[in-house]
Amino acid sequence: MVRTHFPLLSQYLWMKIDFVAMVREADGPEALAAAKMLAQEAKTYVVFTRSVAVPCFGGDPTSQYTVDIVTRGPRLVDDTEGFSSDMPNPPLPFPDCAHWLASTVDVAVQRVSEGLNNNKAHNLPPAQVYLINSANDQEWDRLIEERVRRLASGACLPQSSEDDPFLDSFVPLVDVGVDIAERFAGSDQLPTIYDYFEERAKIKRILITARDRAAGRECCAIASSSSTKQPSDSGTGSFKDSATQSKLIYQD
Numbered sequence: 094m095v096r097t098h099f100p101l102l103s104q105y106l107w108m109k110i111d112f113v114a115m116v117r118e119a120d121g122p123e124a125l126a127a128a129k130m131l132a133q134e135a136k137t138y139v140v141f142t143r144s145v146a147v148p149c150f151g152g153d154p155t156s157q158y159t160v161d162i163v164t165r166g167p168r169l170v171d172d173t174e175g176f177s178s179d180m181p182n183p184p185l186p187f188p189d190c191a192h193w194l195a196s197t198v199d200v201a202v203q204r205v206s207e208g209l210n211n212n213k214a215h216n217l218p219p220a221q222v223y224l225i226n227s228a229n230d231q232e233w234d235r236l237i238e239e240r241v242r243r244l245a246s247g248a249c250l251p252q253s254s255e256d257d258p259f260l261d262s263f264v265p266l267v268d269v270g271v272d273i274a275e276r277f278a279g280s281d282q283l284p285t286i287y288d289y290f291e292e293r294a295k296i297k298r299i300l301i302t303a304r305d306r307a308a309g310r311e312c313c314a315i316a317s318s319s320s321t322k323q324p325s326d327s328g329t330g331s332f333k334d335s336a337t338q339s340k341l342i343y344q345d
Contacts, residue, residue, distance in 0.1 A: 096208030099149065099156045100142050103222050105163070105215035106269045107276045108140045110289075111203065112296050115266050119300065120307035127299045136284040136292060137276060139163040139190065140269075141217070146199050155201040157264060162196045162286045192225055194232050195259065196286045200267045214271040258290035263297050 100106055112128040112135060119125065140160040147157035217225075270276065277283070 096210055098204045098206070098208055099202060100158070100209060100269055100271070101211060101214070101216070102142050102144065103217045103219070104142050104211075104271065105217070105273060106140050106142065106160075106271055107273050108138045108160070108200065108267050108269050109135055110292055110296065111266045111268050112299075114203070115296055116299060116303065119303040120310070121303060123306065124299050124303035128296065131292070131295055131299075136288055138284055138289060139273060139277070140200075141192065143197060149204070154204050155266065156204075157199055157201050159197060159199050161192055162198060162284075162289055163190050163192055164196075164283045164285045165190050190283070192229075193286065194229055198286070198289065199262075199264050201264050202267055202269055205269070209269075209271050211271065215273060258287075258294070261290075261293070261297075263293060265293055265296060 112131040113125070116124040116128040140162055143159040143161060145156060146159045149156035
């Protein structure tokens with residue numbers, strides 16, 4: 094099997110958010126310093142490639158994928174959402190791992206310059222993918238039935254909000270690789286989708302703060318220019334460039 098610059102579908106990969114790359118175009122050193130601190134404790138996830146959400150063309154540096162975040166053990170009970178711990182746990186190429194229901198996210202995968210060695214990749218056969226999808230469909234049906242039962246009994250279901258991590262459309266930049274065994278050798282635990290939500294929220298806050306800080310500097314520059322009656326576009330170029338280059342990974 095040939096090497097590819099981006100992962101194939103139905104593959105298991107390790108994945109890590111590239112905090113530093115996400116702030117590289119941000120205006121000011123504060124965002125870079127904060128991102129470097131996050132990078133020191135960045136978590137590595139096991140993911141399963143579901144589909145290509147935004148394909149790459151030619152030499153594009155990224156391609157947006159929809160992936161499942163895979164972890165170890167049964168799903169954590171989330172009573173507010175109706176999730177229970179007996180959701181389906183299809184077997185994976187390595188022990189004690191599970192596909193949790195509602196563990197799908199979109200990420201911007203960075204091109205792997207040296208190529209991914211697909212001979213070392215864990216690939217799931219189509220029949221196994223079908224079993225996972227079928228089990229998920231059954232559990233979604235059960236989840237809907239549970240919510241209907243709660244409504245019929247007079248219970249109030251939680252309302253979605255702008256802060257709901259399951260609805261957040263922010264898409265982070267990530268690095269991936271196929272050498273899962275080497276990457277997780279000796280590891281007792283894998284991070285969950287809730288760990289991912291936490292990391293994603295942190296880098297999102299850093300970018301929002303950087304954007305607001307740049308806007309503040311721009312306003313100060315305009316005010317200073319107006320007071321001295323000397324037109325200046327200082328401070329606008331880098332921020333606009335940053336907004337353009339970050340369009341894929343930052344959706345406000």
